[in-house]
Amino acid sequence: MLLIAYNQDRQIADAIRSALAQTYQPLEIIISDDASSDGTFAAMQAAIAGYHGPHRVSVRRNSTNQGISAHLSQLAQMAQGELLFVAAGDDMSAPQRCARVVECWLQHGRRPDLIATDLADMDEAGNVHEHMSPTRLDDYRSFDDWHARRPWLVGAAHTWSRRLFERFGPMLPGAAAEDQIMVLRAILSGGAVSLHEPLVRYRRGGLSRKRRYNSVEELIARMRQSNRYGLAELAQLQRDAEIAGIGERMREAMAPKLAREQFIHAMFDARGWGERARLLVGSRDVKLGLRLRMFLYASCPAVYAPGIWLKRIVRKNGR
Incomplete structure (x- = not known):
């Protein structure tokens, strides 16, 4: 699990607790701060202090801000697993998220290179609202499918196979989001599938919120x-x-x-x-x-x- 954060000192503890609560084993959890200017890194350290559970956990931070695409690519090179779970510092994963995605992947013969789950809409106070269901990816079989109708995606609920980095290499720095990039890689490779279970609580008002301008x-x-x-x-x-x-x-x-x-x-x-x-x-x-x-x-x-x-x-x- 690649848990990334940037200036999320008030939400990161919840995200870490949900990662540590995963029922799947063996699981490696890499918690990484992208050079936050607030207390995110200290909050990360506090959240794992005294953890003696079954997962292998590491906490790190970048000396300079890398941005989402470069940050995730950096962690993907560090990780050891076949599957890489994306986790955002202001969201929360259901305890069975990893277990259910691995089960889905095995049921598909380890073929898919990207598995996207549904999400539960969560407000800033942590209250859960409606079920969010992104575009069904099973219907995308080719570049033409992707180009004709780009899917609506939420990258924070995605899992990738390591093969996508072995074939295409790390993502270039500078992109704001990785979701369309990685889903196209998957469509051009082993395919992408959707698991229609709300396994990620997606927090409103996070870094992806709509901006309001004062000038x-x-x-x-x-x-x-x-x-x-x-x-x-x-x-x-x-x-x-x-x-x-x-x-x-x-x-x-x-x-x-x-x-x-x-x-x-x-x-x-x-x-x-x-x-x-x-x-x-x-x-x-x-x-x-x-x-x-x-x-x-x-x-x-x-x-x-x-x-x-x-x-x-x-x-x-x-x-």
């Missing part, structure tokens, strides 16, 4: 970060497709998205109005509406300030 500057900073994430994911998908022998098909499929992300990057990095205007007029492979919005964000962001101010007032009055 145009915050919004633009987030847009630029999302753009970097998008470019990193596209680079990873292309590299994996080359390894799988479908590089040209991936280039054709991702060309519109790559053009958008490259345009956004170029617009924010442009020097002056003249260069931005040339991008606005010349980037005909990007929709005009997006070009205009990005031109305004990069050239005169104050245009959007009244809208953000109004949203803040509405949120405040709605409490």
Whole structure:
């Protein structure tokens, strides 16, 4: 089990307790802090102090922040098991999670390279609400299936086979999430299946929550970060497709998205109005509406300030 955390000192103890409570044996649990700026690492150490249970447990931290994709890849290289369970520092695994996933994997003849379980929606106070059921992955057999309808996924409920790293290598740094990357790897390899049992309590309000912005500057900073994430994911998908022998098909499929992300990057990095205007007029492979919005964000962001101010007032009055 690869239990990763970043600035989650208030939730990490619950996540660790749920990992230590796993009924499956033998189980190795690697608990890793991605260079948090709060007390996450100290909370990790406190949570395992005095543990004498059956699992082999280690706690570590990165000296610099690696990001989700690089962090998980780093831990995957350290782990010894055939199956790698992803666990987030603000979620909780049911005690039978590992046992049920291993049972499912064995029932499928050890063929699947990714098993995704359902989740239980959990609020910030730990109260459990509705059952969350991501897209059924058993129906995805090829790249065409994935490209035609990208599945809705929650990576914190995924389990991978070690084979995905042996074939494709570690994930490149920079991607915000690993879920689409790893599920495509699995589809191109031994396949992906879904286990429709809510074996992970998925906490609302975690790192994946929808952001609210108090200023145009915050919004633009987030847009630029999302753009970097998008470019990193596209680079990873292309590299994996080359390894799988479908590089040209991936280039054709991702060309519109790559053009958008490259345009956004170029617009924010442009020097002056003249260069931005040339991008606005010349980037005909990007929709005009997006070009205009990005031109305004990069050239005169104050245009959007009244809208953000109004949203803040509405949120405040709605409490």
